[in-house]
Amino acid sequence: MDKIEAIRNLAAQGWSQRRIARELGAHRSAVRRALEGRQTTSGDSKRATVMTGNPAPTQSMCDPFRESIEAKLDLGLDAKRIHRDLQSEHAFVGSYNSVQRFVKSLKEAAPKRIWRMEVEPGEEAQIDYGTMTIIEGEDGRLKRAQLLRVTLSHSRKSYSEAMPSQDCESFIRGLENAFRHFGGVPLRLCPDNLKAAVVKADWHDPEVNPKLLSFARHYGVSIMPTRPYTPQHKGKVENGIGYLKRELKGRRFGSAAELNEHLRSWECNVADKRIHGTTRRQVIEHFLAEEKPALKPLPEGLFPCYRESRRKVGRDGYFIVEKAYYDVPEQYIGRHMWVRWDARTVRILDSKLESVRVHARLAQGQFTQVLGADGRRGSFEESCGYYRSRCSRMGPSVAAWADGVLANRGEMAVRIMQGLLSLNGKYSKSQIDAACAKATLHGHYRLGELKNWLVAPARQESFSFLESHEIIRSPAGYDSHIGGASLFDPGN
Structure with missing residues (x-):
């Protein structure tokens, strides 16, 4: 009891559980139980020996290096890296599993705080996908549906839509339908790092899909992808996906259209009318009163519908789009370019999304230019x-x-x-x-x-004989030299 009293007194002075455990030689879980006022059980006997005066528990091989391990945890290093560092810096002979257990115990004793993120009305929408196998095909086999859910972070007003895949075109059309459903556009979209949204994930400078960037410019919204493998950055929509799946669990639908009709009815009659557990307000009332007026107005037209692909220019200087051939300038041979096409045109853009060439759509097998002789x-x-x-x-x-x-x-x-x-x-x-x-x-x-x-420019040239020239004497001039008889007289 003296130990328990000492723990409580030190805690009252502002000491952390880690510091108390270190100073008193007690296990951190025992310190935590003492502060919580819980009784030890038979399963806790080994850890509670320091509290009862029984023989001390077996000390971990990592205990002598506790401060070093805590410092490395503060730097964000994992157990594998810490184990390697202990071997190289302190000639540590313990196993990786012992380091892993020790690191786990430290994290449990002093869990890292996760801060709540709340935003102003109209400021943010979080986006995520869920997958469920709930559509029955004509052959009776179940098919998978991709469930898109877009949630306004302030009021928790949401839009849900089922689609066959997570490709960029489906993703953009789903976002556009969500904006029309809300009646406005938020300032910021926070998608997960799915391929339809992010080409290369990076917290500081992600490479966003160019087509999604064009969509964002059209609607005047910014794209802020979440940190990879950090679901708490979009906790509102993460919880919403679970809420949606619980609604669909055990149900079967004959088509995607039937599923989407059910989702629209459920959002309107159930999800919108619930009292949200965090805001303590009805979702639709909260949305109409505060968030909808803060949304930006919708643009006049829809985002142009086109398909897009990133491709490498062949050695012949052509792209292949829908089995037709489109040429680019020679300086782009071997480089990766973006190609966008719709029913009428094919646009070729460089890595900076600047237009390089625009072609009219061709039939299959045709070339924009044919190589001649x-x-x-x-x-x-x-x-x-x-x-x-x-x-x-x-x-x-x-x-x-x-x-x-x-x-x-x-x-x-x-x-x-x-x-x-x-x-x-x-x-x-x-x-x-x-x-x-x-x-x-x-x-x-x-x-x-x-x-x-x-x-051989000095090579001798052959010329045809000239009949007249200023230095050539006329044949008649030779008559005086031969007695007046002409050289050309047939009689001479």
Whole structure:
């Protein structure tokens, strides 16, 4: 009894249970029982020996390192990490299970406080899913339904909807239906880290699904995902999911439409009219009086309906959407892009959600642009015209040589002109133009022959004889040298 009195006196002075147990050499659970005024049972005999004067209980191997373990718990370390640290820092020889039991006893003796989170009217809505197998198919087998529940945090007014999956489009339509049901929009949405909402979970800077961000901009609401594996951050809707499941337990529905009709009736006639255990007010009365006036008004139109996917651009520069092919600029080959499509358009956006290209929807198997001859987009005639125009910008003789290639080489002309253009970096335009003039003069329309004129510019050229020139004397001028007889007289 002296020990019990000492414990109570120290507690009255503000000492913690942990400190009292450490100073008196008692187990923390025994200290707690002494403060609560409970009697020890036979199962507590070992822990209560310090209170009765019997032999002391077996001491844990972790007791000598209590302060170090408590400090590591304050840092948020788990039992596995603490066990490793004890081995490396203190040559600890005990097992991991002994550390785990010791850590558990410390947490039970001094549980961490969880703060309640309450908000002002219209400030927040919490979102969560529940899953139940309650829909009977035509074959008699039960099917799973995803139960979305959206709860306004202040009044606990809720909206419930069953859907076949948790994909982003279904999630957004469910949120939109909830806003219409409430008659307004809250300032903030707090979803769980489901894939339809969060691409990469992170408490400080989560990567939210781009489509959900577009939805949030449309309705003027912010998205604040909860901390992963922390259900108390959305305790209001967590409790609401349990409340919903208790209502549906043991029931069967022939379709999702039948289930949703039951949910609408239940929300209106049961959930809305209950006196909530925390607010101590009727849910619908609380909502109408305080929360609904604080909600932001709904926008004029609904959020545009489209599908979305994050995909990698193929080496050919195309995306495949519904078995049709849509091209992007070459600099995006190999990169991940966002693709959004509806019944009319396909929009391609980069990682910053900036538009890269917009296409009209195509039928299956069609391409936005077709590769023509030798990689040129379009028909053969369009390819020829394209390369002919590029050649003409290098000089008039180059254009003339390209015309000769087109006239003499047929479909090979496109490749030959491509080869001609590739010479632009090795030789100057004037050199290429001069070589083309010589090649055209000799009727050389092969790329190898053109290259010969480039590498041997001093090569001797053959020309046709000229009939007249200022330095060439007329045949009549030679008559005086041969006695007046013409060299061209048939008689001489």
